[in-house]
Amino acid sequence: MISIYFSNIDDAFKAVSYDLCLNRLPLNMSEGIRRFYQETDRKLGLLGKMLLTFQLHNYKLLEILSLSNIQYNEYGKPSFFHSFDFNISHSGRIAVCAVCIEGSIGIDIEEVKEVNLEEYNQQFSSNEWKIITKDKDPTSKFFEFWTRKEALVKATGLGISIFHEIEVIHDIVIYNNQTYKIETIFINDKYKASIASSGNEKKIKIEEIFFDNISNIVENK
Numbered sequence: 001m002i003s004i005y006f007s008n009i010d011d012a013f014k015a016v017s018y019d020l021c022l023n024r025l026p027l028n029m030s031e032g033i034r035r036f037y038q039e040t041d042r043k044l045g046l047l048g049k050m051l052l053t054f055q056l057h058n059y060k061l062l063e064i065l066s067l068s069n070i071q072y073n074e075y076g077k078p079s080f081f082h083s084f085d086f087n088i089s090h091s092g093r094i095a096v097c098a099v100c101i102e103g104s105i106g107i108d109i110e111e112v113k114e115v116n117l118e119e120y121n122q123q124f125s126s127n128e129w130k131i132i133t134k135d136k137d138p139t140s141k142f143f144e145f146w147t148r149k150e151a152l153v154k155a156t157g158l159g160i161s162i163f164h165e166i167e168v169i170h171d172i173v174i175y176n177n178q179t180y181k182i183e184t185i186f187i188n189d190k191y192k193a194s195i196a197s198s199g200n201e202k203k204i205k206i207e208e209i210f211f212d213n214i215s216n217i218v219e220n221k
Helices: 009-015 018-023 027-034 039-058 117-123 126-134 138-156 160-165
Strands: 002-008 085-091 094-100 105-111 172-175 178-185 191-197 204-208
Touching: 002 009, 002 039, 002 105, 002 191, 009 039, 018 027, 018 039, 027 039, 039 085, 039 094, 085 138, 094 105, 094 191, 105 138, 117 126, 117 138, 117 160, 126 138, 138 160, 138 172, 138 178, 138 191, 178 204
Parallel strands: 002 204, 085 105
Antiparallel strands: 002 094, 085 094, 105 191, 172 178, 178 191
């Protein structure tokens, strides 16, 4: 099963202390979050880590895995180098965290807003671009395809340089001899979100998390 948790920073930090949660992260992680210039970005970065910790808690993995165990491959994909894989994304006011115990996972969420579509046409295949521009809501379709591409890029772990190479019109994509399943999921009317995975999980659980018990969601030092 693929488990997806999401939360809104406005709701999350009404229930728990931002500073307390931040101080319970590994030092290098908390320092990285503090470097974000915008407060919203700092809160989203922290919220993503909190959601991951809650996933580990619910999978009963906190005794063997912690945020301090996260490593990064040469393209920057974070991983525990364990069968448990995860991916985090955030946009607007929402953070999401997807996990699976088979294969690799990628997730992307984007707040839908007006953009100059022509600035991005080189990032899509001619087939994708035709579908986007002929849709009754080109902006919405653009963000749908964008999140599908981002999710697939993140699932491959090969970095953003392959973004323009991949086509995400279909739900099954083979890239670099690996089969990935892509699915656009619903989080919120104002957002588009998609996941990509290489495992065989067919069930997806999507759950909004409300933080009313800090002991279950943040990692003790």
